[in-house]
Amino acid sequence: MATTEPTSPSVTLEEIARVAGVSPSTVSRILNGTVRVSPAKREAVEQAIAQFNYRPNVLARSLASGKTNTIGVLTQTIASPFYAEWLRGIEDALYEPGFTPVFVSSRWNVTEECSRIEQFIARRVDGIIILHGQLDESRLEEFSRQTPIVVLGRSLEDGPTLAGFPIDNVQGAFDATRHLIAEGHRKIAFIAGPTSHTDALERLVGYRMALEEAGIGFDAIRVEQGDFLEAGGVAAMERLFERGVGFTAVFCANDQTAYGARLVLHRRGLRVPEDISIVGFDDVPTSQYATPPLTTVRQPIYDIGRQAAGAIVRLIRKEPVTLSAFPLSLIVRETTCAPGRVEPIVDFTS
Amino acid sequence: MATTEPTSPSVTLEEIARVAGVSPSTVSRILNGTVRVSPAKREAVEQAIAQFNYRPNVLARSLASGKTNTIGVLTQTIASPFYAEWLRGIEDALYEPGFTPVFVSSRWNVTEECSRIEQFIARRVDGIIILHGQLDESRLEEFSRQTPIVVLGRSLEDGPTLAGFPIDNVQGAFDATRHLIAEGHRKIAFIAGPTSHTDALERLVGYRMALEEAGIGFDAIRVEQGDFLEAGGVAAMERLFERGVGFTAVFCANDQTAYGARLVLHRRGLRVPEDISIVGFDDVPTSQYATPPLTTVRQPIYDIGRQAAGAIVRLIRKEPVTLSAFPLSLIVRETTCAPGRVEPIVDFTS
DNA sequence: TTGTACGCGTTATCAT
């Protein structure tokens, strides 16, 4: 009957074959649908499989076939609203083609990044997706000879097994700053990201470009260093105030930084946006629920993740990858408005 | 010399043995440090390994040894500030013993949860960690006969290969509500979590207990349904207002719900905490940076994750697991204070 | 200490 046996530890394909009275090859064929088998045998095999609750050993299968159906995904950290969205997109998109992602964090450490990739290769993953990453291009190129690699957030000289998906940080930062300028702001501070991070640097460039385009001129005194985290936003904002430099708006290198900055404003009794406008970058899922909802540069993070998944699959199948640009868009919510009537801060600079 | 060869696609242990002029088993022994080998041969082998940049095939190794050094981790979703902290703790703690976690989301779907676990078993993971999960205990017990399982956030009848780590939601919710009462609040609303979720139910119980202990009495009219997400918090809060029921404080089933609720308050021109106090649950990393910083019940999420990792490792090694309780603690920050002088909302109920 | 031979659970290449 359909009485499932007490799930024995590990039934093998061979045993199933024996029970069903066929050869192992036939069972394998039925499992993989390689060629047609007679209905009778198929019936017998399927029944045996059900009876013993048999599950093929993925390891053995991979060893024999040379494919693991596994994609190594290297992220800086898994506990970040930003990276998590990428991972979610990747996981979802990888599901249909039957690939399993293996997420690993390198914790912002280049050495670990390198060793993790070697581990991926030792695991014989079919492909690797790297989120940002700090490895130089030559090493990436080298690794990509062992297994296809897709890098998100970087522009790379693409090859048959290597593809980079850049993100237009400059444009995004430019748009954000321009929005502030259009609202009437002239003194716009900027809280930057870590200097080791390309994205951070590019966003600084965009900020600067917008300023110069408007004839305002860039002034390093209004720029402070953050770390892409809330804590860095807090510290940077404090320093901005201590410095006594005047500003009516702050553009933050990412949303988390903006949250930190916003808290300092609150502590100092400054209203957002009435007293100070604030703009973030990324549009992390929670940003629309911040109080007030954050004006920010939206990256279609989830969709970028999906595209990356699609790209690595195509790379594996040796199909050409068409890397479409990801449009960034400014989402104007409620943390920006025209500068207040009263200059809230003593201004030493004018 | 030390000229690393062009990283040939896949050098095997056998080739290394041949080059070094020893037998495959010797190479294997050196790799695993099983027994001592003569310095001369070791030298030759290590050089060959370096020269060919050889990395053992993890698959073959697992197939032969019967161990994958892999832990399947099943989460509801990877993109949640709460679950992400758990995952981070797990990953960090698993690193030292040399295990690799494989994170998979079941997307709140019981069917998928089940199939994912079967996939884990097919992959021959050495153990499984389930974050919450909705599977009934009998199925868990059944699965745990194939591979050790640790379940976070549930109380289970522990066996030699099954351990559940409950979280004292009742106590936490009780403390939170009590804090509000101690501040002088009498009309305390509650935004619940999904009814399918045990945690959510238990937090409701704690809320109710505190109310009754204080002689206030529970009134279902002040309870609204959320979904543990910001959107649910928004909707629930709106309904609370539409209902026209008076309250001076809101206890939310988790932090994300609190953020949603807080936004509605802001939209209605109500100040937090002057007009309405608000308390969350979880103490997600960002909560200390919310504006204002959220008063909430702190779960040591990251550490719980670490403990879970330790537990599964011990289960695998057939060592006894000592499941210590996780102390929840109320973190009073800045969203709670004594009720305002003026009752802000029309109250139909008094 | 070192080498040989077999097994791990499948897939794949042959014949039949």
Add this chain to the structure above:
DNA sequence: ATGATAACGCGTACAA
């Protein structure tokens, strides 16, 4: 259509 048989890359008793 089906069944032997040989890989796949490594660990490990067993023997030497």
